[in-house]
Amino acid sequence: MLELKNILEDVVMDVINDLDNSKQGTINQNQKVELASYVLNRIPPMYITSDRGFTNIVNKYKNDPQFLADIMIRVDEALKLVKKTSISAQNEQDFDKSKPYFIFPKIIGRVISSRSMMPVEDATAQLYINGKLSKMEFSDWNNPVILKKGDDGSYSFAPAPQPADSADQTTRFEIKIQIEKEGKIDSKFLSLELKSDFIQNLQIQFKENVLKVEDFYVAMES
Numbered sequence: 001m002l003e004l005k006n007i008l009e010d011v012v013m014d015v016i017n018d019l020d021n022s023k024q025g026t027i028n029q030n031q032k033v034e035l036a037s038y039v040l041n042r043i044p045p046m047y048i049t050s051d052r053g054f055t056n057i058v059n060k061y062k063n064d065p066q067f068l069a070d071i072m073i074r075v076d077e078a079l080k081l082v083k084k085t086s087i088s089a090q091n092e093q094d095f096d097k098s099k100p101y102f103i104f105p106k107i108i109g110r111v112i113s114s115r116s117m118m119p120v121e122d123a124t125a126q127l128y129i130n131g132k133l134s135k136m137e138f139s140d141w142n143n144p145v146i147l148k149k150g151d152d153g154s155y156s157f158a159p160a161p162q163p164a165d166s167a168d169q170t171t172r173f174e175i176k177i178q179i180e181k182e183g184k185i186d187s188k189f190l191s192l193e194l195k196s197d198f199i200q201n202l203q204i205q206f207k208e209n210v211l212k213v214e215d216f217y218v219a220m221e222s
Helices: 007-017 029-040 054-062 065-085 202-207
Strands: 004-006 047-049 100-102 106-113 123-129 145-147 154-157 170-181 184-195 210-212 216-218
Touching (some): 007 029, 007 054, 106 170
Parallel strands (some): 106 216
Antiparallel strands (some): 106 154, 123 145, 123 170
């Protein structure tokens, strides 16, 4: 029985494995998969049947300088995001593990221009919780975030936990993501209900808890 294969999966993974970061061990296997996922979601797939010259076609694209250059641009974009969102080497604040806290998820999303339908660049994204600019938990995370060229309009926040009065306390938090560019401001509002918990291993709790916000379309130029 014939099988379909997206040959770009192999090409992209080979490019990632050839990176200095891969050879030096500064990115792990999970991060490599994140890189590949980012790239493959942004280029058209190229399917072939598994028994028809698979190896020859893969080698053809591996030896195409322009094709590889296009892949490397996407890999470089992905690498910046993966490094930005990695928490393995970041410092966290000291918390009293005998007291309960509201532990927020990592908040990620993209900002898209409703005019051009392209990612917004050269803008800032800010996260507010209950009307206040949110403090970030890890030292390498910023609020506001600058949406730079090549970031695909992506933002990510790591809100610091907030003290709770008691364990298993449920509270609703009002979230605002504010985008500003060239004096224009647009905001997206969310409501997030959290139950207080004790901090055991904040990096693990944080890594496994992600809130992906749907794409935010703003009336701004890309």
